[in-house]
Amino acid sequence: MGYSAGNYENSAASSAFNRMASDQVFFFDGHGGPGFIQFLSGGIYSDITASNPSYPRISSYTSGELNDLALAVYMACSSANTDGNSGNLLAQSTARGVDTALGFSQSIDSEQSGYWSNRFWYYLDNGDSVSQAIGAANADNQVTYGYWNQGGMDTHVVQGNNYLVIDPVRAGY
Numbered sequence: 001m002g003y004s005a006g007n008y009e010n011s012a013a014s015s016a017f018n019r020m021a022s023d024q025v026f027f028f029d030g031h032g033g034p035g036f037i038q039f040l041s042g043g044i045y046s047d048i049t050a051s052n053p054s055y056p057r058i059s060s061y062t063s064g065e066l067n068d069l070a071l072a073v074y075m076a077c078s079s080a081n082t083d084g085n086s087g088n089l090l091a092q093s094t095a096r097g098v099d100t101a102l103g104f105s106q107s108i109d110s111e112q113s114g115y116w117s118n119r120f121w122y123y124l125d126n127g128d129s130v131s132q133a134i135g136a137a138n139a140d141n142q143v144t145y146g147y148w149n150q151g152g153m154d155t156h157v158v159q160g161n162n163y164l165v166i167d168p169v170r171a172g173y
Contacts, residue, residue: 013039013046017056025071025166026098029117032076035086050087058092067097071130071166073120075113079103080157090159100130100160104152112151116141124166131162 016039020026031038036049051059058066072093074080080103082088093101119140123133134156141153 011039012041012044013037013048013056017048020058020069020072021061021065023069025073026069027073027075027117029075029113032074032079033083033086034078034081035083035088037074037076037079037089047086050083050089050092052086055086057087058089058096059087061096063095064097066093069093069098070100070164072098072101073117074101074103075108075117076104077107077152078105080105080155080159090157094160098160100158100162100164102130102134102156102158104155105157106152106155108153108155109151112141112145112153115144116151116153127165129163129165130158134158 016026016028028037030040035052036047036055039046039048047055049055049057051057072089074089080088080090082091090101090103116137119137120133123136124130128136138150138154138156141150145151
């Protein structure tokens with residue numbers, strides 16, 4: 001894809017939050033809920049929220065400050081939903097400049113989310129748009145786990161550009 005990747009395990013939310021403005025792709029895979037994603041570092045939980053002032057929040061970025069961030073994926077339960085205190089991750093992300101934000105509206109199975117994610121990135125790497133990669137990953141997930149056992153992966157929600165193709169030249173356009 002032309003991107004370098006880093007895997008940051010046992011990181012505080014503030015570390016990930018501070019890197020967002022310089023990222024072109026942000027991928028979170030872990031616990032979350034309506035309006036937040038949750039990090040665990042040294043036995044201490046910390047969150048990034050859409051707009052809750054008690055935590056690092058995407059709404060604190062100025063409009064356009066995340067223009068270089070082409071794709072934000074929040075692979076967490078109910079990450080596409082809105083909470084009265086924490087807001088909506090997808091809406092705040094795109095309002096601050098993220099081209100495409102992806103989350104899920106229901107609980108997701110950890111095993112299936114790992115499988116789905118691997119397929120999603122495989123298709124993006126092959127030049128598919130976000131929409132095409134989601135469709136293909138969903139189809140693969142159905143073949144592997146069955147139509148009636150999709151593990152919440154079929155509850156994806158995309159805000160922003162469904163037709164985004166991950167290409168370093170196009171990031172932040």
